[in-house]
Amino acid sequence: MIDYRIISAVPFTEKIGELVSMLEYTRNGTLNEISGLTQNELDYLPDDSSNTIAALLLHMASIEFVHQVISNEKRDLTTAEYKKWIIPLELGDEARATIKNRPLEYYLVQLQETRNSTLSLLKSKQDSWLLEESQWENGGSFNNHYLWFHVMEDEISHRGQIRTLLRNSKR
Known part of the structure; x- marks a missing residue:
C-alpha cells in the first residue's frame, strides 16, 4: 500500500527527512511506471x-549526480565525471545514438546507485544545510533546497514523457 503522507523519514533530520520522503515517493512512481x-x-x-x-x-540519474556535486562539494564536474554523464545530461542526438540496447536492470542499477549516494549525503546534513545559498556563474542565486526540489521536478517531468512514449509505443 502506498503511503500518501509527506513525513520525515528516519534517520534524517526533520526537513531533510521530509525531502527524502518526497524524493522516494517520486522515485517509486517512476519505478512503478517502468516496471x-x-x-x-x-x-x-x-x-x-x-x-x-x-x-x-x-x-534522471545524471541530474541527481550533478546536484550531489553542486550541493555538497560546491563545484562543477571533473573531466572524468563530465565524460561519464554529459551524454545523458544533455540528451539529444548523441544520446539517441548511444543510449540503447541495455536491459532495464542496467538503468535500475544506475538510478539506485545514484540514489544511495544521495541518501548517504543527506544523512550527513542538518536542516540548515537546505538553506545554504550559492550563485550560478550568471549571478542567479539558489539554495540547496531548490537544487533537490529540481531533482524531483525533473524526474516528474520526464516521467510524464515516459508515459507518453509508452502510450505511443503500443500503437
Whole structure:
C-alpha cells in the first residue's frame, strides 16, 4: 500500500527527512511506471528529435549526480565525471545514438546507485544545510533546497514523457 503522507523519514533530520520522503515517493512512481519494460519499450524512438525511455532514465540519474556535486562539494564536474554523464545530461542526438540496447536492470542499477549516494549525503546534513545559498556563474542565486526540489521536478517531468512514449509505443 502506498503511503500518501509527506513525513520525515528516519534517520534524517526533520526537513531533510521530509525531502527524502518526497524524493522516494517520486522515485517509486517512476519505478512503478517502468516496471517490466521490454528492450523495445526502453529504446522506442517515435521520431528523430525525441528521447528514449532509456535516455530519460539515465538523464534522471545524471541530474541527481550533478546536484550531489553542486550541493555538497560546491563545484562543477571533473573531466572524468563530465565524460561519464554529459551524454545523458544533455540528451539529444548523441544520446539517441548511444543510449540503447541495455536491459532495464542496467538503468535500475544506475538510478539506485545514484540514489544511495544521495541518501548517504543527506544523512550527513542538518536542516540548515537546505538553506545554504550559492550563485550560478550568471549571478542567479539558489539554495540547496531548490537544487533537490529540481531533482524531483525533473524526474516528474520526464516521467510524464515516459508515459507518453509508452502510450505511443503500443500503437
